[in-house]
Amino acid sequence: MEWETVIGLEIHAQLATRSKIFSGAPTAYGAEPNTQACAIDLGLPGVLPVLNREAVRMAVKFGLAIGAEIAPVSVFARKNYFYPDLPKGYQISQYDLPVVARGKLSINVDGKALTIGITRAHLEEDAGKSLHEDFHGYTGIDLNRAGTPLLEIVSEPDLRSAKEAVAYMKKLHALVRYLEICDGNMQEGSFRCDANVSVRPKGQTKFGTRAEIKNLNSFRFVEKAINHEIARQIEILEGGGEVIQETRLYDSVKDETRSMRSKEEANDYRYFPDPDLLPLEISSGFIEEVKATLPELPDAKRDRFKAQYGLSDYDAEVLTASREMADFYETVVREAAGDPKLCANWVMVELSGLLNKDGLEITASKIDAAGLASLVRRIADATISGKIAKQVLETMWNEGGSADDIIERQGLKQITDTGAIESIIDQIIAANPEQLAQYRAGKDKLFGFFVGQAMKATQGKANPAQLNELLKKKLQ
Numbered sequence: 001m002e003w004e005t006v007i008g009l010e011i012h013a014q015l016a017t018r019s020k021i022f023s024g025a026p027t028a029y030g031a032e033p034n035t036q037a038c039a040i041d042l043g044l045p046g047v048l049p050v051l052n053r054e055a056v057r058m059a060v061k062f063g064l065a066i067g068a069e070i071a072p073v074s075v076f077a078r079k080n081y082f083y084p085d086l087p088k089g090y091q092i093s094q095y096d097l098p099v100v101a102r103g104k105l106s107i108n109v110d111g112k113a114l115t116i117g118i119t120r121a122h123l124e125e126d127a128g129k130s131l132h133e134d135f136h137g138y139t140g141i142d143l144n145r146a147g148t149p150l151l152e153i154v155s156e157p158d159l160r161s162a163k164e165a166v167a168y169m170k171k172l173h174a175l176v177r178y179l180e181i182c183d184g185n186m187q188e189g190s191f192r193c194d195a196n197v198s199v200r201p202k203g204q205t206k207f208g209t210r211a212e213i214k215n216l217n218s219f220r221f222v223e224k225a226i227n228h229e230i231a232r233q234i235e236i237l238e239g240g241g242e243v244i245q246e247t248r249l250y251d252s253v254k255d256e257t258r259s260m261r262s263k264e265e266a267n268d269y270r271y272f273p274d275p276d277l278l279p280l281e282i283s284s285g286f287i288e289e290v291k292a293t294l295p296e297l298p299d300a301k302r303d304r305f306k307a308q309y310g311l312s313d314y315d316a317e318v319l320t321a322s323r324e325m326a327d328f329y330e331t332v333v334r335e336a337a338g339d340p341k342l343c344a345n346w347v348m349v350e351l352s353g354l355l356n357k358d359g360l361e362i363t364a365s366k367i368d369a370a371g372l373a374s375l376v377r378r379i380a381d382a383t384i385s386g387k388i389a390k391q392v393l394e395t396m397w398n399e400g401g402s403a404d405d406i407i408e409r410q411g412l413k414q415i416t417d418t419g420a421i422e423s424i425i426d427q428i429i430a431a432n433p434e435q436l437a438q439y440r441a442g443k444d445k446l447f448g449f450f451v452g453q454a455m456k457a458t459q460g461k462a463n464p465a466q467l468n469e470l471l472k473k474k475l476q
């Protein structure tokens, strides 16, 4: 039997507002427990929530960026459940009338373009956090996170593999950062994912029963958890069993998913409109105002990079994967005033190689865009060869300093003086009569030997093109 996987993601993006969604308490990460929870976040009697306009602005910005409908009227609802870190006994969320509906996002997987539907995106508040590690026989409650604004972004069940799910999540991650509505910090939980997974026999139109894997906070875990879940469900079905609808947790240490609660034990949230909050009305004027603040979006930037810089699909995709990367590249091109493809290569291959080796993001690069540009300029004007440039780049990375200083100090300037190169070639030919005879007898491969000798003699500094040309002439 051939199986098809169906996946829908619910992604929680923490909105980058300074204060909470219904109170003025700060949202900064990492403060002492319970120092950033005010009476409203604690759910004390008699308090009233007041909606944060910035959170609404960010939700609208997101909706516009995915071509969605912005609801003129949406409603906040109470989602009721009991949990120690939820002092009110309910979470304020949106249910049947979300602020954003029917958007889409295009992704690229193995060179294939796919469009993924986004059912809706709604505003809600986060809960607090239960702490188990520092307390023996107790559970600590930290309510700093309670009331932090979240945008829950729910996809259609349009994804067909773990790979597609990761591509979608990465694209969304890049988008919220482009829009500056979420810092995207996955370690701090600012961007996390619940993955709904089911399988069905290939060709069947009806969906299989889904399991929901909660709270995945890295791309790698999403991929592993989904693949694990697919295998688990197929095994059950092939053994004649039935998948049950349930919530599961992914254990990254054991690389397995475990049942958290089944449908029978599932929460009955008894949603109802929150009587403390008026329906959220959004005017077309507000929408226009937000529209005017939209930056150039990733897909548009990618297409512009292709047209303006003559980059390939792949290069344009990689260089626009994040706003920071795109800005870095454009600064290099501008400052180097040189070949955009050469610049792309030095950013994507050479610099990215060093970043990956040290596990750094482009924003933490030890060489800034202007520094890299000055190196590229020296390749373009033939002061140094590409090979020597790699050596200079490593020195810049490890020891700091400018390209020009390093080239000067280490005497790396390319030898372009024809006379000087010729005299080196003469010496090498004189010292290797046997090889010369063999070459002249037709052993063409020996050309490389002479190039190698000349490069060795000049410590790699002979201009490669000139050297080749002169060698060919002299060896004839």
Ligand SMILES: Nc1ncnc2c1ncn2[C@@H]1O[C@H](COP(=O)(O)OP(=O)(O)OP(=O)(O)O)[C@@H](O)[C@H]1O
Pocket (backbone or CB within 6 Å): 006, 007, 008, 009, 010, 154, 155, 156, 157, 158, 196, 197, 198, 207, 208, 209, 210, 212
């Ligand atoms: N059969 C299915 N297989 C895989 N994914 C599915 C299937 N049916 C629905 N989904 C996906 O499951 C997700 C459901 O999310 P939604 O927020 O609507 O409800 P929920 O998970 O029941 O509620 P909660 O927000 O309380 O977790 C969507 O992303 C949807 O595309």
Ligand SMILES: [Mg+2]
Pocket (backbone or CB within 6 Å): 010, 152, 154
């Ligand atoms: Mg949901």
Ligand SMILES: [Mg+2]
Pocket (backbone or CB within 6 Å): 010, 194, 212
């Ligand atoms: Mg869910």
